[in-house]
Amino acid sequence: MKFNVFTQMEYVVRAPGTLILNIHALRTPNQTVLNEEFTVDPYVKIEEIISAQGENRLMRFEVYQPGTIKVTYNALVDNFxxxxxxxxxxxxxxxxxxxxxxxxxxxxxxxxxxxxxxxxxxxxxxxxxxxxxxxxxxxxxxxxxxxxxxxxxxxxxxxxxxxxxxxxxxxxxxxxxxxxxxxxxxxxxxxxxxxxxxxxxxxxxxxxxxxxxxxxxxxxxxxxxxxxxxxxxxxxxxDTAIANIFGDVTFTAMQVSCELAPDEHNFEPVYxxxxxxxxxxxx
Amino acid sequence: MKFNVFTQMEYVVRAPGTLILNIHALRTPNQTVLNEEFTVDPYVKIEEIISAQGENRLMRFEVYQPGTIKVTYNALVDNFxxxxxxxxxxxxxxxxxxxxxxxxxxxxxxxxxxxxxxxxxxxxxxxxxxxxxxxxxxxxxxxxxxxxxxxxxxxxxxxxxxxxxxxxxxxxxxxxxxxxxxxxxxxxxxxxxxxxxxxxxxxxxxxxxxxxxxxxxxxxxxxxxxxxxxxxxxxxxxDTAIANIFGDVTFTAMQVSCELAPDEHNFEPVYxxxxxxxxxxxx
Amino acid sequence: MKFNVFTQMEYVVRAPGTLILNIHALRTPNQTVLNEEFTVDPYVKIEEIISAQGENRLMRFEVYQPGTIKVTYNALVDNFxxxxxxxxxxxxxxxxxxxxxxxxxxxxxxxxxxxxxxxxxxxxxxxxxxxxxxxxxxxxxxxxxxxxxxxxxxxxxxxxxxxxxxxxxxxxxxxxxxxxxxxxxxxxxxxxxxxxxxxxxxxxxxxxxxxxxxxxxxxxxxxxxxxxxxxxxxxxxxDTAIANIFGDVTFTAMQVSCELAPDEHNFEPVYxxxxxxxxxxxx
Amino acid sequence: MKFNVFTQMEYVVRAPGTLILNIHALRTPNQTVLNEEFTVDPYVKIEEIISAQGENRLMRFEVYQPGTIKVTYNALVDNFxxxxxxxxxxxxxxxxxxxxxxxxxxxxxxxxxxxxxxxxxxxxxxxxxxxxxxxxxxxxxxxxxxxxxxxxxxxxxxxxxxxxxxxxxxxxxxxxxxxxxxxxxxxxxxxxxxxxxxxxxxxxxxxxxxxxxxxxxxxxxxxxxxxxxxxxxxxxxxDTAIANIFGDVTFTAMQVSCELAPDEHNFEPVYxxxxxxxxxxxx
Missing domain, CATH: 3.10.620.30 (C8orf32 fold)
Structure with missing residues (x-):
């Protein structure tokens, strides 16, 4: 079943530092990331780290400029x-x-x-x-x-x-x-x-x-x-912190959502x- | 430099169980196990488990018979x-x-x-x-x-x-x-x-x-x-317990030694x- | 009902110190200490401290001489x-x-x-x-x-x-x-x-x-x-430690007993x- | 030296309960309460409890009516x-x-x-x-x-x-x-x-x-x-909580002050x- 997932997080940078984010949908045999978009504004170079056993997909990047940064993640994911x-x-x-x-x-x-x-x-x-x-x-x-x-x-x-x-x-x-x-x-x-x-x-x-x-x-x-x-x-x-922050960088705001894809209609909840x-x- | 290492451990088994021992010298680029011997007396079948990242070599085996078991490990190891x-x-x-x-x-x-x-x-x-x-x-x-x-x-x-x-x-x-x-x-x-x-x-x-x-x-x-x-x-x-014991099995005695191999003479301690x-x- | 209670404790003194013992039967409206004897061997001067609310009877004394000291307490106590x-x-x-x-x-x-x-x-x-x-x-x-x-x-x-x-x-x-x-x-x-x-x-x-x-x-x-x-x-x-020890004094041995007084015969246990x-x- | 001390605290009562407040200036040989006023609004009957050793003065009272209560304490205290x-x-x-x-x-x-x-x-x-x-x-x-x-x-x-x-x-x-x-x-x-x-x-x-x-x-x-x-x-x-609350009563607001009495002028801070x-x- 397909879901649109979304996160937006804001950080205030006071001094150069490193962030390691753990917000990407995992790619597994039963979970397909159909499309995804990850942006950090202002732009920085991102390194994706996939752990040896495939338990997570970390995004590591450095921040230099004091100011606000906005991180946005958007994905269409099919899980089974x-x-x-x-x-x-x-x-x-x-x-x-x-x-x-x-x-x-x-x-x-x-x-x-x-x-x-x-x-x-x-x-x-x-x-x-x-x-x-x-x-x-x-x-x-x-x-x-x-x-x-x-x-x-x-x-x-x-x-x-x-x-x-x-x-x-x-x-x-x-x-x-x-x-x-x-x-x-x-x-x-x-x-x-x-x-x-x-x-x-x-x-x-x-x-x-x-x-x-x-x-x-x-x-x-x-x-x-x-x-x-x-x-x-x-x-x-x-092991699974949403964000690991190194340096004088402060988390200030977050939005998260998870919605059924528009073409999915028959979600039958399982408990x-x-x-x-x-x-x-x-x- | 070559060392002879040795362990002997005794356990009393009261009911069937599983032991996972972590006493084998690791094999690494800088540590060569020249020869080794591992026995469990009375005899049981042993499974060697090498962890995905190579952090340890576990020996897993089941014990069935109530009584005493004796585990002996002996190795000649060259470390560098x-x-x-x-x-x-x-x-x-x-x-x-x-x-x-x-x-x-x-x-x-x-x-x-x-x-x-x-x-x-x-x-x-x-x-x-x-x-x-x-x-x-x-x-x-x-x-x-x-x-x-x-x-x-x-x-x-x-x-x-x-x-x-x-x-x-x-x-x-x-x-x-x-x-x-x-x-x-x-x-x-x-x-x-x-x-x-x-x-x-x-x-x-x-x-x-x-x-x-x-x-x-x-x-x-x-x-x-x-x-x-x-x-x-x-x-x-x-992560590195010498022994993990599952079942009604009790540790009773242990000997450990680590000696310079007979043909080594010039050990210069580093601190x-x-x-x-x-x-x-x-x- | 009357009970004979008894304690003997030994300490090794290595340097002068103070002991505060809390082993005496309390005196209360419902608990009468008919007789008691407390000795420290070798002899030291003892101070009895009765707490303000009557919760305990502490014996405080100093020890000076390196060596072994033996503390003995013996009492006949009638409780009700x-x-x-x-x-x-x-x-x-x-x-x-x-x-x-x-x-x-x-x-x-x-x-x-x-x-x-x-x-x-x-x-x-x-x-x-x-x-x-x-x-x-x-x-x-x-x-x-x-x-x-x-x-x-x-x-x-x-x-x-x-x-x-x-x-x-x-x-x-x-x-x-x-x-x-x-x-x-x-x-x-x-x-x-x-x-x-x-x-x-x-x-x-x-x-x-x-x-x-x-x-x-x-x-x-x-x-x-x-x-x-x-x-x-x-x-x-x-608040109620049997012994508080200040100084280089070590507890080495203890005996405790609590027996019915010889003239008591009909103890009916209450649970x-x-x-x-x-x-x-x-x- | 004389000080005016003042507290005002508000509580919301949802069900009958008991409050024990510990906000009164203590009376000691070196601290004289020259005058003081304690009110609970709406009015309740207050019991003052002075602890056996004189460590505190507790005010205990019951609250019955759902609603807001306001507690006010005001004192002129001379400490030495x-x-x-x-x-x-x-x-x-x-x-x-x-x-x-x-x-x-x-x-x-x-x-x-x-x-x-x-x-x-x-x-x-x-x-x-x-x-x-x-x-x-x-x-x-x-x-x-x-x-x-x-x-x-x-x-x-x-x-x-x-x-x-x-x-x-x-x-x-x-x-x-x-x-x-x-x-x-x-x-x-x-x-x-x-x-x-x-x-x-x-x-x-x-x-x-x-x-x-x-x-x-x-x-x-x-x-x-x-x-x-x-x-x-x-x-x-x-032992010295400002307030102990028993029952469905919630603390909502507080003001505290401590000022030099108007007729005192020469406060020389001691550190x-x-x-x-x-x-x-x-x-």
Missing amino acids: YELTDYSQQQETLVAQLDSSVLPYLNPSRYCQSDKLYRLSHNLFGHITNPFEKVVTLTDWIHNNVQYLSGYSNSQTSAFDTVTEQVGVCRDFAHLGIALCRALTIPARYFTGYAYHLYPADFHACFEAYLGGKWILFDATKLVPLNGLIKIATGRDAA YIHGGYNGLSYL | YELTDYSQQQETLVAQLDSSVLPYLNPSRYCQSDKLYRLSHNLFGHITNPFEKVVTLTDWIHNNVQYLSGYSNSQTSAFDTVTEQVGVCRDFAHLGIALCRALTIPARYFTGYAYHLYPADFHACFEAYLGGKWILFDATKLVPLNGLIKIATGRDAA YIHGGYNGLSYL | YELTDYSQQQETLVAQLDSSVLPYLNPSRYCQSDKLYRLSHNLFGHITNPFEKVVTLTDWIHNNVQYLSGYSNSQTSAFDTVTEQVGVCRDFAHLGIALCRALTIPARYFTGYAYHLYPADFHACFEAYLGGKWILFDATKLVPLNGLIKIATGRDAA YIHGGYNGLSYL | YELTDYSQQQETLVAQLDSSVLPYLNPSRYCQSDKLYRLSHNLFGHITNPFEKVVTLTDWIHNNVQYLSGYSNSQTSAFDTVTEQVGVCRDFAHLGIALCRALTIPARYFTGYAYHLYPADFHACFEAYLGGKWILFDATKLVPLNGLIKIATGRDAA YIHGGYNGLSYL
């Missing part, structure tokens, strides 16, 4: 998702896990799974179907953590959120990842554009590795799972339903 | 180091950093560089030569953190150590990494065998990316920098000296 | 407890709380109730009877936190324990206190001698202020509630039973 | 300070400390002195004069911590601030207290009205117990030490000067 039936899914032994996903079992800056081992096992260890396990922990986050902005910040981690029980999409995702890893389920952070997110913004959720596929989960339940355009995946938000076993994956 | 003169080194702009090292600027589980930004800049921001910067912060750790075991544990992070000022090699390395990243210097964890380490054990230190090379630093100053055999590098200890500018790198 | 029926208890408004207990609503070093507000309300906020509320949270701790030594230390706080779900009596008490305060129920730390505690040791639990009385709760459920001899109460373990409403208080 | 020469001051042994100040050696919610022991000794342990020790640590905070609002919050503690090196007066005070206690110097939080504070607000600093007196220190250096009207002292901000040994104490 698959549904997989997990009703008969067995637990995957670590011995059988694809070796490329092993790093996603490790604790990371915002997902201290090593500290959540007992809690995660106490709450979810008895569930044998791994899809049901992750659905249940996602529901548990949804039911126990209050979605409120202003109560968490860029240093808030899953270890905080599990007790403080308040946060935004980033915090919900970190907690989901930490609980999964504590259960020996590889999990990673997903950042993207989201259709039907109000107010419009970038969105974060997470993917768990189940039966050989990265399946999408969103503890916020704010948007349909099939309306997401992937920007990046990573261990957590430390996981209670008792269901269909997992959604992009790529 | 380079010294680089950094006396004229300029700061590398982020815009010019090799894109593959960008992830080593991100905060990680044990290296919360995002929280040490002001402290690192207050203490070391005025030093312009980047080699001198890292030498100085390494000395600062050495002078302010007491090397004592029993005061830190597997959850201790750089954010703890910078204030509690006590720990072991792992904690010294994490703090070094966090301070570097806070200064926009890519840094990674290094684990290996160490010649002249008493009591014999695995050792941890860190590498900082300076002028296009990964340069070795060791805030413990316990061993000569040129007597290390690299096992793995990673973002921090979460950084005050006011020097020669950085040591493997690979 | 009351049972109060809370089946009809209403919540006490803060406006009606005795002003002397207000400080026990504040967060403290090991009981960060300010961070557990949402969690405590989500789990226990719906229970209207305040006794039932505290019994339920005590049971929740008992069922979710594993009693194991070696997993927590002197810096572990309720904020850690609520997620890590492992600890000793001290950690169980801190978590109980934090959850109570988060529910606007004053709560304090209780340290004492405990009959039927195996292995023998000092014990910690907590008191919640309900309907004008300090009622005893013990989430470890290791000992009968009516076999405790109170040493001290305080905001948390920071809170499921669905019961009788709260036990000393003093 | 003493200067004590500490140039010959020896360290006070714990054995000689007044027993009433021992609790101010304990770690508390925001002042985890137990974690700052090594750091504090490394930085300040070599200084023998205790006044100079506290002046030096106050200067160290002033020079290393940036005064900026928006970077800390109500959960920020000394353990955070010592590394993050940014905060407001509350954070500066907590760090000062924690460093003192780690050096076995009793220290407590001081909250008050401050002359010459711009923008006008409540202020926080700390007192250290030196040679039998509570001496005032302010690491922010924002105001003269002799222009403070004491509201309360306590272990840290947990500690480099190399000086005069400590200022109220009471």
Whole structure:
């Protein structure tokens, strides 16, 4: 299904510096960037960096002149998702896990799974179907953590959120990842554009590795799972920051949007339903 | 220079499980494994996993039978180091950093560089030569953190150590990494065998990316920098654990050694000296 | 009921210092110290400090001579407890709380109730009877936190324990206190001698202020509630340390015991039973 | 010297609740409240609570009616300070400390002195004069911590601030207290009205117990030490909150002022000067 995604960000430059932006739609077998346009005004030379494992597409550029710069990104993206039936899914032994996903079992800056081992096992260890396990922990986050902005910040981690029980999409995702890893389920952070997110913004959720596929989960339940355009995946938000700024440059304003392409009409929202076993994956 | 390295570890298995060991000498352009032997007794089938970026060589195997297992690793390794003169080194702009090292600027589980930004800049921001910067912060750790075991544990992070000022090699390395990243210097964890380490054990230190090379630093100053055999590098200890154990399997005993090969005689220990500018790198 | 309590502790003195011990049975309207003996060998002059609110009896003394000192405390103590029926208890408004207990609503070093507000309300906020509320949270701790030594230390706080779900009596008490305060129920730390505690040791639990009385709760459920001899109460373990040591003095050995007096025969253990409403208080 | 102090605070009440305000000037031997007026509009019945040790004067009242309430406090206060020469001051042994100040050696919610022991000794342990020790640590905070609002919050503690090196007066005070206690110097939080504070607000600093007196220190250096009207002292901000709110009541607006009384003319600001040994104490 095709979506038009759009970002515009403004920065004030006071001294020369470097920006690394992470706002481009990823190119994957299941996500085609039909066309895109990226401009920085005033003009600068841009370097595109595609990470070794293809988890993100970074745009790096230097800014020299004091003043305001405006960054605009516009793309038409066709994404395609698959549904997989997990009703008969067995637990995957670590011995059988694809070796490329092993790093996603490790604790990371915002997902201290090593500290959540007992809690995660106490709450979810008895569930044998791994899809049901992750659905249940996602529901548990949804039911126990209050979605409120202003109560968490860029240093808030899953270890905080599990007790403080308040946060935004980033915090919900970190907690989901930490609980999964504590259960020996590889999990990673997903950042993207989201259709039907109000107010419009970038969105974060997470993917768990189940039966050989990265399946999408969103503890916020704010948007349909099939309306997401992937920007990046990573261990957590430390790997997938929208912008990394080096130098005396300040972020001042942002607009984001994600709309159905004009020739698309039949968007049928997909949410996981209670008792269901269909997992959604992009790529 | 050639070293014989050796590890023997014992585990008690109570129920079937999986072990992932990270004790093999890495194969790199500057480190040749001349011969090696790895046995698990009783015999099990071993899978060797070489990570995509070549940061480690993991051995994964399943254990089924309750009882004791003994793991033995033995290798003759020839390592080769380079010294680089950094006396004229300029700061590398982020815009010019090799894109593959960008992830080593991100905060990680044990290296919360995002929280040490002001402290690192207050203490070391005025030093312009980047080699001198890292030498100085390494000395600062050495002078302010007491090397004592029993005061830190597997959850201790750089954010703890910078204030509690006590720990072991792992904690010294994490703090070094966090301070570097806070200064926009890519840094990674290094684990290996160490010649002249008493009591014999695995050792941890860190590498900082300076002028296009990964340069070795060791805030413990316990061993000569040129007597290390690299096992793995990673973002921090979460990526480079000696053993990851899944299942009811318990570690019970370990021996480690690292000796000069019999035909080597002229080991000249290299330490950084005050006011020097020669950085040591493997690979 | 009368109990013989006993402690013997040994310290090695390397340089002059001061010790403040908190091991004496408290004298309260409901706890009579029939006789007691306290000796420090070699002899030193002891100062007894009774805190302004009567929460503890500290013994302060200086040690000068390098060598070993042995501290012995022996007492015959008659304690008396009351049972109060809370089946009809209403919540006490803060406006009606005795002003002397207000400080026990504040967060403290090991009981960060300010961070557990949402969690405590989500789990226990719906229970209207305040006794039932505290019994339920005590049971929740008992069922979710594993009693194991070696997993927590002197810096572990309720904020850690609520997620890590492992600890000793001290950690169980801190978590109980934090959850109570988060529910606007004053709560304090209780340290004492405990009959039927195996292995023998000092014990910690907590008191919640309900309907004008300090009622005893013990989430470890290791000992009968009516076999405790109170040493001290305080905001948390920071206020009630068994020993505060200033100087180069090291603790080396300890014995503790708490036995029924020879002329007592009919000890009927009291535990809170499921669905019961009788709260036990000393003093 | 006489000061007019004034506060006006507005709250929106949505459901019945209780407020405990801590905004009254304390009455002490050195601080005389010549006249004062406290009104809550609409009228409610107020209970004044004076804490057992005289550390604060709390006003407790219930609010019933949904709507806005306005609290106004107005007082003319005469404070008197003493200067004590500490140039010959020896360290006070714990054995000689007044027993009433021992609790101010304990770690508390925001002042985890137990974690700052090594750091504090490394930085300040070599200084023998205790006044100079506290002046030096106050200067160290002033020079290393940036005064900026928006970077800390109500959960920020000394353990955070010592590394993050940014905060407001509350954070500066907590760090000062924690460093003192780690050096076995009793220290407590001081909250008050401050002359010459711009923008006008409540202020926080700390007192250290030196040679039998509570001496005032302010690491922010924002105001003269002799222009403070004491509201309360306590272990840290947990004990001395301006307002504790129970129920669905929200703080909406505040004004604070502290002016010299019209008949006072010769205010000579007192700050500690480099190399000086005069400590200022109220009471």
